[in-house]
Amino acid sequence: MPRAPRNTQLGYAYHVINRGNGQAKVFHQPQDYEVFLDLLVAARQRQPIKLFAFCLMPNHFHLVVEPETTPALSRFMQWLMTTHVRRYHKYYKSSGHIWQGRFKSFPIQLDGHLLIVQRYVRQNPVRAGLVTNEEQWPWSSVTRSDLVDRSPIENSDKIDSLSTVQIQELRECVNRQRPFGTLEWRRAID
Numbered sequence: 001m002p003r004a005p006r007n008t009q010l011g012y013a014y015h016v017i018n019r020g021n022g023q024a025k026v027f028h029q030p031q032d033y034e035v036f037l038d039l040l041v042a043a044r045q046r047q048p049i050k051l052f053a054f055c056l057m058p059n060h061f062h063l064v065v066e067p068e069t070t071p072a073l074s075r076f077m078q079w080l081m082t083t084h085v086r087r088y089h090k091y092y093k094s095s096g097h098i099w100q101g102r103f104k105s106f107p108i109q110l111d112g113h114l115l116i117v118q119r120y121v122r123q124n125p126v127r128a129g130l131v132t133n134e135e136q137w138p139w140s141s142v143t144r145s146d147l148v149d150r151s152p153i154e155n156s157d158k159i160d161s162l163s164t165v166q167i168q169e170l171r172e173c174v175n176r177q178r179p180f181g182t183l184e185w186r187r188a189i190d
Contacts, residue, residue, distance in 0.1 A: 008073045012107040013052060015117050017174060019060040021097040027058050033139040039084055047076040050149040053118040055140040062121040077103050106173055109181025114153050117180060119162055120170050
């Protein structure tokens with residue numbers, strides 16, 4: 001029996017993440033990243049999703065999206081992940097799990113919290129020590145702005161450093177799949 005679609009609600013942005021199975025590397029060469037970006041574009045053509053930020057890392061990816069219909073996020077991710085896995089296995093002549101499981105997602109309050117998530121996503125390669133600034137990483141919305149929609153929050157293109165507290169709070173939300181916003185907002189949407 002197939003899994004039930006996630007309960008996504010309209011009017012929220014979502015931070016979506018998935019990691020390689022056992023934290024294994026998924027993107028081995030530049031072509032792997034490019035294929036995934038092509039699939040991301042194709043998935044957006046199939047489902048009404050706004051993409052505000054993304055970053056592909058060697059063993060995981062982050063997306064900041066806003067579904068425009070209730071089932072769009074589940075359908076978008078199902079098509080993206082299934083198609084990617086099939087192409088990966090065909091190219092690498094492999095089998096088995098590529099991703100650790102179902103993607104994680106959590107809603108984001110559409111205010112400064114969205115800006116924090118977008119900054120967090122774009123700065124991922126810097127925190128990982130892969131580059132010294134965001135503009136050096138070729139597989140993110142910083143260098144591929146042609147693939148993203150305009151953010152609903154002003155000044156979203158400004159990339160500021162995040163505080164240790166902001167990073168820690170956001171990581172806690174990722175780990176617990178908890179909404180990212182003020183306590184009052186989180187209580188209101190639960």
